[in-house]
Amino acid sequence: MNAPIVKIEQAGMAFDTNKGRFVALRDIDLNIHKGEFVSLIGHSGCGKSTLLNLIAGLNLPTAGVCLCNGREIAGPGPERAVVFQNHSLLPWMTCFENVYLAVERVFAAKESRSELRARTRAALEMVHMDHAMNKYPHEISGGMKQRVGIARAFSMEPQVLLMDEPFGALDALTRASLQDELMGVMAKTGATVVMVTHDVDEAVLLSDRVVMMTNGPAATIGEILEVRLDKPRDRLKLAHDSRFAAYRAAILEFLYQKQMKKAA
Amino acid sequence: MTSMSMSMTADGHVAPHAVAEAAPAAPAVAQTPEPAPAEPAGRRGEVMRGFMLRVVAAAAGIGGLLAVWLAVSTHVPELPGPGVTWQAALELFADPFYNNGPNDMGIGWNVLYSLKRVGIDFGLAAAVGIPLGFIIGRFRFFNIAAEPVVSLLRPVSPLAWLPIGLLVFKDADMAAMWVIFICSIWPMIINTAAGVRAVPQDYMNVARVLALSEWKVVTKILFPAVLPHILTGVRLAVGTAWLVIVAAEMLTGGIGIGFWVWDEWNNLKVEHIIIAIFLIGVVGLALEYALLWIARRASHGATIN
Numbered sequence: 001m002n003a004p005i006v007k008i009e010q011a012g013m014a015f016d017t018n019k020g021r022f023v024a025l026r027d028i029d030l031n032i033h034k035g036e037f038v039s040l041i042g043h044s045g046c047g048k049s050t051l052l053n054l055i056a057g058l059n060l061p062t063a064g065v066c067l068c069n070g071r072e073i074a075g076p077g078p079e080r081a082v083v084f085q086n087h088s089l090l091p092w093m094t095c096f097e098n099v100y101l102a103v104e105r106v107f108a109a110k111e112s113r114s115e116l117r118a119r120t121r122a123a124l125e126m127v128h129m130d131h132a133m134n135k136y137p138h139e140i141s142g143g144m145k146q147r148v149g150i151a152r153a154f155s156m157e158p159q160v161l162l163m164d165e166p167f168g169a170l171d172a173l174t175r176a177s178l179q180d181e182l183m184g185v186m187a188k189t190g191a192t193v194v195m196v197t198h199d200v201d202e203a204v205l206l207s208d209r210v211v212m213m214t215n216g217p218a219a220t221i222g223e224i225l226e227v228r229l230d231k232p233r234d235r236l237k238l239a240h241d242s243r244f245a246a247y248r249a250a251i252l253e254f255l256y257q258k259q260m261k262k263a264a
Numbered sequence: 265m266t267s268m269s270m271s272m273t274a275d276g277h278v279a280p281h282a283v284a285e286a287a288p289a290a291p292a293v294a295q296t297p298e299p300a301p302a303e304p305a306g307r308r309g310e311v312m313r314g315f316m317l318r319v320v321a322a323a324a325g326i327g328g329l330l331a332v333w334l335a336v337s338t339h340v341p342e343l344p345g346p347g348v349t350w351q352a353a354l355e356l357f358a359d360p361f362y363n364n365g366p367n368d369m370g371i372g373w374n375v376l377y378s379l380k381r382v383g384i385d386f387g388l389a390a391a392v393g394i395p396l397g398f399i400i401g402r403f404r405f406f407n408i409a410a411e412p413v414v415s416l417l418r419p420v421s422p423l424a425w426l427p428i429g430l431l432v433f434k435d436a437d438m439a440a441m442w443v444i445f446i447c448s449i450w451p452m453i454i455n456t457a458a459g460v461r462a463v464p465q466d467y468m469n470v471a472r473v474l475a476l477s478e479w480k481v482v483t484k485i486l487f488p489a490v491l492p493h494i495l496t497g498v499r500l501a502v503g504t505a506w507l508v509i510v511a512a513e514m515l516t517g518g519i520g521i522g523f524w525v526w527d528e529w530n531n532l533k534v535e536h537i538i539i540a541i542f543l544i545g546v547v548g549l550a551l552e553y554a555l556l557w558i559a560r561r562a563s564h565g566a567t568i569n
Contacts, residue, residue, distance in 0.1 A: 058469060076472040088466040092488040101484060105474045156474075 004031035005069060005160055005192055006055055012063030013050050023218040024050045028064070030211065030221065032160065037186065037193045039203040041251065042213030042222075043259060048196045049164055051213075055194060056082050056162050069159065078106050081158035085165040087149040089137040095148045096133040099123050099155050106156045123155035124148070126185055143174035147181065154185060163195040167202065176235065179205060187232055200255070204247045205235060212254045222259065225250055344535040352535040366519060371540070374524040375547060378513065381520065382505045385444035389501060393449040394494055397456020398486065407457070414453065422447035422508050426515060436516035443512045448501035455500065459493025460486060495559040502555060506548045 013025040024047045032038050040048040053059040054066050057076040066073045068080060076082075081102075089098045100120045107116055124130045127147040132140050137148070146166060153161055166182075167175040179202060186193065186206075197203050203210045210225040227247055229238065238244040330346055337345035344352070360372030400410045422443045429439030467489055471481045513522025521540060528536040
């Protein structure tokens with residue numbers, strides 16, 4: 001097996017608050033290989049977003065190390081693109097300009113302007129947003145904004161794509177269509193993805209592995225579930241698939257029996 | 265999930281404005297249009313009533329002001345009443361742009377001279393204040409370094425700087441400009457810095473993930489995000505400058521509406537002073553509305569979103 005793209009060794013994260021030191025994560029060991037789709041799932045407050053931020057370099061671990069391609073992650077970079085939960089498009093730029101900003105940053109050194117523009121268009125076409133290229137974010141729906149956010153991330157051809165509850169703010173139908181969209185893009189690009197989610201169905205449908213986190217504070221990885229369902233996956237067929245149901249049940253069991261939240 | 269709010273406190277600070285981004289926004293699924301209001305006539309009646317209320321209330325306010333003025337002027341014979349002032353105004357505005365040498369120019373010229381002074385100074389203050397605000401807002405070191413200086417100097421009446429201006433520039437006109445410059449620079453610095461600090465973390469995270477150069481961060485993210493705050497600073501600066509110019513010109517002389525007021529006082533033409541008060545108010549109001557209009561145009565959907 002080749003070396004993993006992302007390698008996390010004994011990573012921990014503590015924050016200094018005015019009530020003292022708060023340990024969010026401890027003893028995280030995780031390897032992510034090329035082409036893999038890994039989901040991080042857990043109850044809210046379990047530090048799954050913190051773990052994603054460690055890989056993104058937005059936070060640096062207070063213990064252990066995070067490596068990307070064998071090098072220590074010292075900060076954010078375009079080879080680890082992030083799709084933010086709230087899309088984070090810049091409101092003063094059109095969809096095209098938002099994606100172009102990313103494309104330009106990564107490829108301007110070796111490509112001409114027209115090539116950069118072609119890349120931007122291709123990224124927007126991939127998520128079927130080419131019709132709204134010249135619209136501003138406030139002129140399109142939440143689902144469409146998130147598509148543009150995904151296009152922006154993919155346009156950078158990152159080595160690993162990090163998604164922080166990318167569909168969390170969307171209604172169920174929009175979410176399903178974006179999941180399908182994402183599976184299509186994954187099949188085309190073979191991208192490596194780490195996604196934070198709190199949606200069990202979404203985790204099983206999209207992932208090769210589901211990383212289940214224990215409750216915080218001082219959360220860590222509880223179990224890792226390998227999802228061996230053939231790709232491409234079809235949500236309608238899987239709805240009647242007993243293996244799908246079994247994977248689903250395994251996650252639910254972890255979340256609601258082993259990691260039952262203490263009555264809030 | 266907060267919606268845009270930009271409230272201003274009395275001392276000209278701007279509360280940080282948050283741009284709504286995380287809201288679930290409009291779902292992609294088509295929505296059925298809301299049923300048309302059942303009784304459009306009733307709605308229209310309500311709108312009309314609201315409009316009438318505004319007209320009546322505004323008229324009552326102006327009427328009250330005139331009544332007080334009339335009452336005071338009948339008891340104080342030296343103070344011209346609304347009628348006398350109106351006659352004087354008709355005369356004055358019949359030829360606002362006459363020019364009988366630097367000591368006797370029409371009121372129009374005087375207003376334009378004052379506006380020119382405010383415009384030039386305000387431009388200088390913007391050229392210095394906005395970049396300073398960016399630096400102070402962006403870098404912690406400069407923020408801490410600037411804080412005591414700004415806090416100490418901002419509450420000082422700009423007129424206190426006039427002697428320093430006279431001393432340094434050895435020129436009354438330059439000293440007046442210096443005073444306007446000083447008074448308009450604080451709102452620019454403070455609002456720009458507050459705006460830079462209030463840029464949503466989401467946008468800065470985008471900049472960090474893309475690892476944008478500092479130049480790109482400033483031009484593509486900070487400047488557009490801060491622009492509404494800058495325009496608030498501009499509005500406050502112009503407002504203050506227009507307040508101060510009258511006093512500064514009274515002290516330094518020359519041509520300008522403030523000097524004109526002083527001149528008319530020496531001529532004991534009190535009705536002209538009252539006219540000047542109204543004129544200064546109208547110009548100030550026009551400046552305020554013009555800048556509000558610009559600010560609204562510059563606040564791309566981001567702020568409504």
